[in-house]
Amino acid sequence: MPGEAGDVQVKESTLVVVGDMEIDRPEPRNTFSKVASYLEAADLRFGGLEASMSHLGAPASGKIVMRHDPEMIQGYLEGGFEVLAFASNHCMDYGVEPFVETMELLERNGIAYSGAGRNIQEARTPAVIERGGVRYGFLSYVLELPLGWGASPTKPGVAPIRQDALYGPPYVNEEDMEAMIADVERTRPRVDFLLASFHWGASQSRTLTLSQQAAAHAAVEAGVDIVVGHHPHILQGVEVYRGRPIFYALGNFVLDHDHPM
Incomplete structure (x- = not known):
């Protein structure tokens, strides 16, 4: 903005964005000790939190499940992660109770989160x-959505963007897309920099799904500055759309899991 002498005051701040994270060690x-200097050099750190941290609940059947000891939050704190996308296809693997308990754990430890809520x-x-001096905004959504995990006015869950098959004529739920666009338009005037993250795409595939591009382009058109993808567990392509970067998948930053991903 113009200063007294008519010059432009530039706000400078550094944000580090990483991929999927699941600490269980x-x-x-010590999780991030080898990259500590890189993380510490930033003003703010953001990444994707895959799983709940709780002793509660029972595992869902028919899928790979993830849940970890609440003590694992010490890794995210030591790494300096002040905001996490807690919107994934594993965050409710053990049900609603550990999901809510994890949100409470994050809140008690001063870690903000996006894409998940009690409603x-x-x-x-x-x-x-x-x-x-820079106000950052973070919105997060899940396209790879297990049945019943979307939040409702009376039920905890994630912010959903429902879709049909991964390939072949794409259908992204219009009501969910309109809600996401409304979220972006409502948030845009409140912040200087707006990031939208999506849990989407096909695991272990570098091929983009049509739903990924549809959601990413809609987010940019609505006013997002950067789009970040989680879930594929490998790197996917980067697109610059209307001058805004879209990182379709950042891969794994840390994934302590005995199932290959």
């Missing part, structure tokens, strides 16, 4: 954080 505080209003509420 004896010494969680749909909370799940669609952006995480907003200011660093270096």
Whole structure:
């Protein structure tokens, strides 16, 4: 904005964005020791939280399940992650109780989260954080959505964008897309920089799904500055659309899991 002498005041701040994270190790505080200097150099750090941290619940049947000890939060704290996308296809593997308990754990430890809530209003509420005079906004959504995991006015869950098959004429639920666009338009005036993350795509595939591109382009058209993808567990392509970068998948940043991903 113009200063007294008519110059432009530039706000400078650095955001580090990483891929999927799942910490499950004896010494969680040491998880990011080899990249600590890189993380510490940033003003703000954001990534995708795959699973709940709780002792509650029972595993879902018919899928790979993830859940970890609440002590694992020490790794995210030591890594300096102030905001996490807690919107994934594993965040409710053990049911609603550990999902809600994880949100409470994050709140007690001062870690903001996006894409998850005790109801749909909370799940669609952006995480907003200011660093270096820059107000950052974060919105997160799940396209790879297990049945019944979408939040409702009376039920905890994630912010959904429902879809049909991964390939072949794409159908992205119009009502969910309109809600996402409304979230972006409502958040845009409140922040200087707006990030939208999506849990989407085909695991272990570098081929984009048509739903990924449809959601990413809609987010940019609505006013998002950067789009980030989680879930495929490998790197996918980067697109610059209307001058805004879309990172379709950032791969795994840390995934302590005994199933190959």
